[in-house]
Structure formats: structure tokens, C-alpha cells
Amino acid sequence: MNKKIFSGVQPTGNLHLGNYLGAIKNFVKLSNDKENECIFCVVDLHAITTKQDPKELRNNIRETVATFIACGINPEKSIIFNQSSVPAHSEAAWLLSCSARMGWLNRMTQFKEKAGKNKEKASIGLFSYPVLMAADILLYDSTHVPVGEDQKQHLELCRDIAQKFNNDYGIDEFLKIPEPLIQKEFSRIMSLKDGTRKMSKSELSDSSRINLTDDKDSIVNKIKKAKTDTLPLPSTIDQLIERPEAKNLLGIYSSITDTTLDKSVDEFKGKNFSEFKENLSQVLVEKIDPITKEIKRLIYDKGFLDEILFDGHKKANKIASEKVKKMHKLMGF
Numbered sequence: 001m002n003k004k005i006f007s008g009v010q011p012t013g014n015l016h017l018g019n020y021l022g023a024i025k026n027f028v029k030l031s032n033d034k035e036n037e038c039i040f041c042v043v044d045l046h047a048i049t050t051k052q053d054p055k056e057l058r059n060n061i062r063e064t065v066a067t068f069i070a071c072g073i074n075p076e077k078s079i080i081f082n083q084s085s086v087p088a089h090s091e092a093a094w095l096l097s098c099s100a101r102m103g104w105l106n107r108m109t110q111f112k113e114k115a116g117k118n119k120e121k122a123s124i125g126l127f128s129y130p131v132l133m134a135a136d137i138l139l140y141d142s143t144h145v146p147v148g149e150d151q152k153q154h155l156e157l158c159r160d161i162a163q164k165f166n167n168d169y170g171i172d173e174f175l176k177i178p179e180p181l182i183q184k185e186f187s188r189i190m191s192l193k194d195g196t197r198k199m200s201k202s203e204l205s206d207s208s209r210i211n212l213t214d215d216k217d218s219i220v221n222k223i224k225k226a227k228t229d230t231l232p233l234p235s236t237i238d239q240l241i242e243r244p245e246a247k248n249l250l251g252i253y254s255s256i257t258d259t260t261l262d263k264s265v266d267e268f269k270g271k272n273f274s275e276f277k278e279n280l281s282q283v284l285v286e287k288i289d290p291i292t293k294e295i296k297r298l299i300y301d302k303g304f305l306d307e308i309l310f311d312g313h314k315k316a317n318k319i320a321s322e323k324v325k326k327m328h329k330l331m332g333f
């Protein structure tokens with residue numbers, strides 16, 4: 001069976017190594033398989049669940065497209081578009097929100113984390129974000145959704161919403177139930193400053209993450225300053241328990257070099273962190289620097305990036321507006 005792949009990235013700036021290793025690297029692999037039809041969405045409607053500067057948002061949308069291309073997604077083979085250019089996303093989100101249940105959304109840990117103690121002051125959009133995400137996925141009859149581990153719960157919710165909508169309107173498989181594609185290893189890259197927290201764009205400290213626009217010197221400096229512990233590197237994976245920073249850095253090394261954690265542990269067993277960090281910086285620079293240079297080159301070619309978005313918009317709009325029309329018919333409109 002051909003896979004229909006859908007995934008999205010928020011244009012909130014500072015795309016980082018976690019986005020690359022947890023999601024975009026996998027997008028590239030999937031998009032290179034001729035059997036797959038891939039749609040990659042710049043989810044700008046999701047971005048505004050937290051306050052955005054309109055001018056910066058516009059630039060960040062283009063930068064996200066540039067990042068997709070610089071990482072290796074071919075816009076001639078995959079659809080790349082921005083969510084707000086296809087009105088069906090907002091409309092389907094409303095239609096699905098009438099099948100989604102408050103109790104389900106109340107269980108979403110990302111909302112709890114992002115809203116923190118200010119739950120009452122959080123936007124309704126931040127709360128209902130997973131319903132919009134379900135609309136994104138379901139409009140395209142997506143069969144597989146590659147995401148980082150942090151999005152697993154939202155994807156389970158998407159499946160529940162699809163099932164409930166199908167039951168509500170008495171049609172099996174009208175909305176296709178998608179499967180998550182989550183990498184078994186290194187699906188959650190952690191902060192360089194705290195191995196128990198996710199590497200994140202919104203983290204205030206820039207040194208907590210490697211941005212995909214960081215130059216060589218910044219990468220080397222950030223790795224040099226990355227938090228570690230006082231022990232030498234372990235000789236078995238089991239010894240990584242309760243050493244979150246060592247585990248994260250070895251995980252990053254393994255993911256970048258396409259090897260297993262086992263092999264990386266074996267390569268550096270007993271060594272000190274400074275020697276390991278030199279190796280880690282080197283492989284990171286080798287991988288990330290060409291991407292950085294390409295993003296910086298592409299970002300000046302606004303016409304090229306806008307053309308890709310417009311072309312993607314036409315293709316996505318056709319598929320999504322037809323699906324919404326079918327939803328209308330089913331719902332009695």
C-alpha cells in the first residue's frame with residue numbers, strides 16, 4: 001500500500017536539532033521513497049496559539065520552507081504549503097471540534113505544560129490545538145504521520161476524533177485512521193542545559209539548543225558548554241540510567257552518525273567528556289553546516305520560496321476543499 005504521509009512544523013523560528021533529528025530527517029527519508037505521497041505543512045495557524053509578531057511570522061514561514069528544502073525535501077516530489085493558505089483546515093477543525101470531547105482535550109499534557117499555572121489565561125486556541133492538528137491530518141486521508149515523541153498523545157487524540165466522527169455520521173472509514181511514525185530511538189532530543197527537558201524553540205536560553213541556523217563556532221561553543229556530569233563515559237547502556245545529559249549527548253551523536261546507541265557507547269567507553277565533545281562537535285558541524293549555509297542562501301530568494309508555497313497551496317487546497325465538501329454533505333449542510 002502506498003503511504004500518504006502528512007506532517008507539520010510550526011514557523012515559530014529557531015528550528016533546532018530536535019526538530020531535525022526528531023522529525024525533519026525522517027520526512028526526508030520518507031519523501032525519498034517513491035511509494036510515498038508526502039505533504040509537509042508549515043503550520044502557521046498553530047503558531048498563533050502563542051503570540052507572534054506578524055512580520056517575524058511571515059519571515060519564519062519562509063525560513064521553515066527553506067529549512068525543509070535545505071534538509072533535502074524535494075518540492076517537486078512533495079507538497080509543501082502553509083496551513084493558513086488552505087481555509088479547509090480552519091473549517092474542518094470546527095466541524096471536528098463538535099465530535100471531540102472536552103475530557104479528551106483536558107488530558108493533553110502539552111497544554112498543561114505550555115499553559116502552566118496560567119491555565120485560565122491561556123488562549124482557547126492553545127487548548128483546542130490538537131483538534132486543528134487532527135483536521136490537518138484527516139483532510140488528506142493521511143495514513144502515516146511522522147512526528148517526534150512529544151506529539152504521540154495528539155496523534156492518539158486524532159485517531160479518537162476520527163473514530164468518533166465516523167461513528168457519529170455512521171460511515172466506517174470516511175475519515176482514515178492514521179498511524180504515527182515515531183522513530184524507535186532518539187525520538188526526543190533533550191536540552192543541552194538540562195537532560196530532563198525537551199530541546200525547544202521557546203526555551204529562553206539559546207545555548208539550550210543547536211539552531212539549524214547556528215554557524216560552526218556557535219555549534220562548537222554550545223557543545224563545549226553543554227551540561228554533563230563528573231563521571232567518564234559509561235561502558236554499557238544500562239549505566240546511562242540516571243545520567244540524562246550523557247544519554248542525550250550520546251543519543252545525538254548516534255542519530256547524527258546513523259548508528260546505534262550501543263555502538264556509540266562502545267566507541268567512547270571510559271573516555272572523558274572533553275574528548276567525546278570534540279567528536280560530537282565535528283560530526284554536528286559536518287551535518288548541520290551545509291544545511292545552515294543552504295538555509296541562509298535560500299532565505300534571500302523570497303520569490304522562489306513563495307512560488308513553492310503557492311504551488312503547494314494549489315495542490316493541497318484541491319484535496320482539502322473536496323474533503324470538506326464531503327464532510328458538509330454528510331453533516332446535512
Ligand code: AQP
Pocket residue numbers: 008009010011012018019020021022023024146147148149150151186187188189190198199200201202203
Ligand atoms: N526536542 C525534540 N526532540 C524530538 N522531536 C522534536 N520535535 C520538536 N522538538 C523535538 C518535533 O519537531 C516537529 C515539529 O515541531 P513543532 O515546531 O511543530 O512544535 P513543537 O513540538 O512544539 O516544537 P518545540 O521546539 O517544542 O516548539 P515550542 O518550544 O514552540 O513548543 C514535531 O514533529 C515535533 O515532535
